[in-house]
Amino acid sequence: MNNKRFAHLNDMQQCAVECTEGPLLILAGAGSGKTTVLINRIANIIEQGLAQPHEILAITFTNKAANELKERLVRMLGDEAADNIWAYTFHATCMRILRKHITKLGGYTRSFNIFDQGDQKTLIKQCIKDLNFDERRYDVKAVMNTISRAKDKMQMPENFKMEAGYDYRLKQLAKIYDMYQSRLQRNNSLDFDDIIMKTVQLFRKWPKVLAEYQEQFKYILVDEYQDTNMAQYILIKQLAGERRNLCVVGDDDQSIYKFRGATIENILNFEKHFNDAKVVKLEQNYRSTQNILNAANSVIKQNFDRKGKNLWTSNESGEHIELVCLGDEKAEAAFIAKNINKLVDSGVYKYDDFAVFYRMNAQSRNVEEAFIQEGIPYKIVGGLRFYDRKEIKDIVSYLKLIHNHNDDMALKRIINVPSRKIGKTTVDHLEEIAKMANCSLFEVLEKVDEFKSLEKAKAKLEAFKSLIEKLNYESGSIAEFIERVATQSGYTKNLEDEATIENLTRIENIKEFLSIAKVYDEKRGEEANLGEFLESITLFSDIDELENNKENCVIMMTLHASKGLEFPVVFMTGMEQNIFPSALNMNDAAQLAEERRLCYVGITRAKQKLYLTRAKQRLLFGKTDHNPPSLFIRDIPLELTGIGADLVDIFS
Secondary structure, eight states, X not given: OOTTTTTTSOHHHHHHHHOOSSOEXXXXXXXXXXXXXXXXXXXXXXXXXXXXXXXXXXEESSHHHHHHHHHHHHHHHOHHHHHHSEEEEHHHHHHHHHHHHGGGGSSOOTTOEEOOHHHHHHHHHHHHHHTTOOTTTSOHHHHHHHHHHHHHTTOOHHHHHHHHTTOHHHHHHHHHHHHHHHHHHHTTEEOHHHHHHHHHHHHHHOHHHHHHHHHHOSEEEESSGGGOOHHHHHHHHHHHTTTOOEEEEEOGGGOOOGGGTOOTHHHHTHHHHSTTOEEEEEOBOSSSOHHHHHHHHHHHTTOOSSOOOOOBOSSOOOSOOEEEEESSHHHHHHHHHHHHHHHHHTTSOOGGGEEEEESSGGGHHHHHHHHHHHTOOEEETTSSOGGGSHHHHXXXXXXXXXXXXXXXXXXXXXXXXXXXXXXXXXXXXXXXXXHHHTSOHHHHHHTGGGOGGGSTTHHHHHHHHHHHHHTOOOSSOHHHHHHXXXXXXXXXXXXXXXXXXXXXXXXXXXXXXXXXXXXXXXXHGGGOOHHHHHHHHHXXXXXXXXXXXOOOOEEEEETGGGTTOOEEEEEEOOOBTBTTTBGGGTTOHHHHHHXXXXXXXXXXXXXXXXXXXXXXSEEETTEEEOOOBOHHHHTSOGGGTTOGGGOHHHHO
């Protein structure tokens, strides 16, 4: 190894970079430079001639992380080498594989679409209705989560039904799952969980396809390994094959997504899964002051089922942790707003240096009101996403239907948008015919002459079908194509004809959508294609939207949304029992351990200043409670706060 080339790395980082062969677990503490290790490890593999760029697979969890990895690889290795490395999210990696091979599974074409959460909820609601189940007993979101967890465990509907046994409710859920999955396939569509599950199924069904990728990927690197679920673990193990040059990077202390199906056991048991695995711990932190790290270490060491690390830094000790007790939730919000303005007025900080974290979204309202009163610009991450706005979903539905004529959800959304006088009764007739013929709604439109019940609406339906066929995309600029769709569909003109403030805002949002498409066009050039563009926006996350936001404003978000981010100044609010930790998790040891990890994540987002605030009484969900201080506050040594024994209010 060229020691001079990697001399900027600390000893443990160098160890991780040098260890190229066999399974490797890198336990990377918060702010310990894991991305630096990943790119240097990749560079070392290439420079030693151990693999060509296209023979390296680097998997991350978010587009933000994947883009950062790509950008830094470009700076280190140059454009050509970086472009050839498979540096993608789990979903994007699997999409590349499925676009090439999904037809081998049967029932799908390569032009399949991805259902977002809104599409999933709508389809599940339809299934519950069509099965004549009581919608009050089968909450759509709960059913969606049940199906998602089943797919995380690689349970197809038939497996789910078998495991349900004689449990009546589970048997009913199995029926919903079965119908939902059948209709997804009829729509030539996948949901997010299918993307992973179908790839694993493809490899199981077609060993030659798996062998092709095992041969290609000589080295596999997986980031945020503590967030993987069972399906992702199986996928990685499949790809690693007999070569087993698998490097996973993660931090069991930051495993906070159990509710999404993440399995902490994947990282805790890595050495059991790969018994010759080497382990390297990265404990030097480059982000925070030592006082902040000491607070984080004090909280997380109360958990017992962990690998064990102790974060330290060569940075200064820094300012004390601010523990603040206010009278109520309004006083808490006012304190945050006034202190932000005070720090901004000092000239040392800008608004985008601040973040406000809370355990649940309902806590944000009072802080918002205080910010408005104090004139503080802010952005809530996790609110209405840009891609969830009506006008964007409408235009995207046009694109989806043009790309995949079998997408019934997209067709139903825009068949009468803008108004074509195609009413609900006509759409209901279309659906009845499609169910009887076991075909898509568009296929019914293609033979509308054959159905008497559609006779009155025949001209309108044929006009809509002709429009979609006319708007065919083969190649070229995505931005120009979207503009053509918005114009020729009559969508833009309809908004312009009724120029309300709301419609003018919608026009502006469509223009912003065109800007996003132009960025995509510039990036992909002649390789731009509609299917890939639709993938990129469907897999877009709240954090990706934050990354594109360059406004100077305070960021507000839940603690769960904060992972992977960092801010000079952090306010963690609602540090009270029953708020944080949540009342739902107080009596479950495993859930309480995850709450503590969530606190650890929040604390380690702060670089210079950390405020932990609580209220003596709090009005939430229409009820006033007097909660004691969070047990996580009690885990922090008083000397880190600098105010010692006079913390009577905090601990009373």
